[in-house]
Amino acid sequence: MTPADPAPGAPATLRDVAERAGVSMATVSRVLADNYPVAQRTRQRVLRAIRELDYVANTHARALRGRGTPTVAFVLNDVRGASFAQVAHGVEEEAARRGRICLICTTQGDPERELSVVRTMREQGAGAVILIGGVVDDAAYREQMTGIAHSLDASGSRLVLCGRPPLGPDVPATCVEYDNEGGAYAVVSRLLAQGHRRILFLGADAEGTTTVAGRMAGYRRALADYDAPAEEGLVQRADFNRADAYERLRGRIRQGVDFTAVFAVTDIAAAGALAALTDSGLTVPDDVSLVGYDDVDPATDLRPQLTTVHVPYEELGRTAVRLALGLREGESSSAEQHALLGTHVVIRDSTAPAPVAR
Amino acid sequence: MTPADPAPGAPATLRDVAERAGVSMATVSRVLADNYPVAQRTRQRVLRAIRELDYVANTHARALRGRGTPTVAFVLNDVRGASFAQVAHGVEEEAARRGRICLICTTQGDPERELSVVRTMREQGAGAVILIGGVVDDAAYREQMTGIAHSLDASGSRLVLCGRPPLGPDVPATCVEYDNEGGAYAVVSRLLAQGHRRILFLGADAEGTTTVAGRMAGYRRALADYDAPAEEGLVQRADFNRADAYERLRGRIRQGVDFTAVFAVTDIAAAGALAALTDSGLTVPDDVSLVGYDDVDPATDLRPQLTTVHVPYEELGRTAVRLALGLREGESSSAEQHALLGTHVVIRDSTAPAPVAR
DNA sequence: CTGTTAGCGCTTTCAG
């Protein structure tokens, strides 16, 4: 074995390369960085040594020295959700375009774990930490997030809240929202304009996460504007998944159908709702109209096709990265550190005018 | 400003903490690691300084010194695919359970980018690099992967091929497959047993990726076993998405329906196929039977419900992590570095006996 | 053009 060979099991180091090429470490470093004149012959020798030893630079040592590959951290509940996956894709895309690598971490909806993940990201030296998904917006949460925002800011990083309300004017955090409440208002208004008066809200959560709260606010505002009843009884709880939406609505229907339309809080819930309605012998939209929220791909296959609210999820992810990184690079100013993306209703076949008599 | 305060914009370092607490860096380090006796009073002082300075340890410096948070890298085409997202979830889960953080990277199906991502992961010092998704299994690919496997092995890491064929006995790589060909054989056999003879294969790709090739092999073997015609004309090309499957099948139907069943290469393709059949005035399963592959969640909403092949995607991800990390930790032996998970047919409502006459 | 040197922030012997 050549003396310049690295120990087996351990990766080759810059020193190994230097020894094998018969040059100094600095020269190897310069060949790698390619930002300094190096003689052709020397460069060739170094490159050969690199190839022979299958050398790759150690990111950690680089990062320590200041020149680390800046990463973008993206924290979400669960990769399996279609809408969050879309945001993740937007983030990945924009991060890649800017030569950043992207770290995706999941929390399984546990705020505890969210904190620990953010901490890890800070240790990691991420250039931006993007958080997405609804949360329970209480004092404890705001305080904690504000702390994180300041910590991140102090380490030269940036907190981005995506699809969550802003923390306040003095908190150094970027906020990328979509018009959650407006989308709900628009889609429910449409139902009301079609003569529906009793509209079931399906998918209220016990905790009151921001996403659901916003959609419910839009629902309520629309009802108020049309003088429709806003009974507590028309708000139906359900967990954030298809199965629970199905079960809850089936149960509800068994106790009598006192509504002519259903506003499902997500397309996934709408899928469950559609099955529940159909399985109960109700026809959509003739007997009951149905609308969803999110406009995710899988909803394409619902029959009748679902009227829903389109959310620009991918754009949300791209914007988050753009603003956060742009800030450090002078592309965007701190005045632009709040974006509100529009939503719009997509009309398909799951709604019809309310039946005249029931 | 206290002299012990770190420069603004830069994170606090261990030295800052030490100065503020009036102890040596070593002591702080020991408090952090909690693996050495430290006097109660001293520990309290240190902890307070840590809190006051909002200190977090620098991962890179730690990694450099040997005690880095070992990461698991997961490389896939696109987070938006439901099946890959499931694998990703399995990986996340198992990695988290073992205290590893998980780095998810996407390649957009570009082999070039796959290589560069793997390289980055090696620089990063990932404990395992998990690759998933079909590939074109040619000599160039095998050679390249073999190289990567050896490189990773030499750096104390491990390459895991997930849902891809193994590279060979002498290549230090872990392989976690599912019975791709067997699943296709089983589901096509079922169609044949129901009297279907002319079964359209929908979703052949021009390149011949391993996933499609395996499913096609199962299809062919089943046809052969039942003496059914294996005409080239019954193999229909289509890209890996719903829209193309729809278009291709519509076009095909316009030229005449010379088949009684369709085997769609994925559930997503099946969704497109179902729409194409329905839009062409054909009833599933009365006129044409339809089967898919993957058993992903979104397929739940197809009507009629789709008969398909279940693939244990989440388990695939968990197994990948378990084997790769277990190897280094002595839990699994190198003999177990190949796993073949089973698949099975899930019978729902999209198939029926072949019509007697057409 | 190339080599020497001084750290980046942390852990870990080895001496108190």
Add this chain to the structure above:
DNA sequence: CTGAAAGCGCTAACAG
């Protein structure tokens, strides 16, 4: 129990 000091692998002055 605590501190001093040596490096992990790399880059960036500073000298040749």
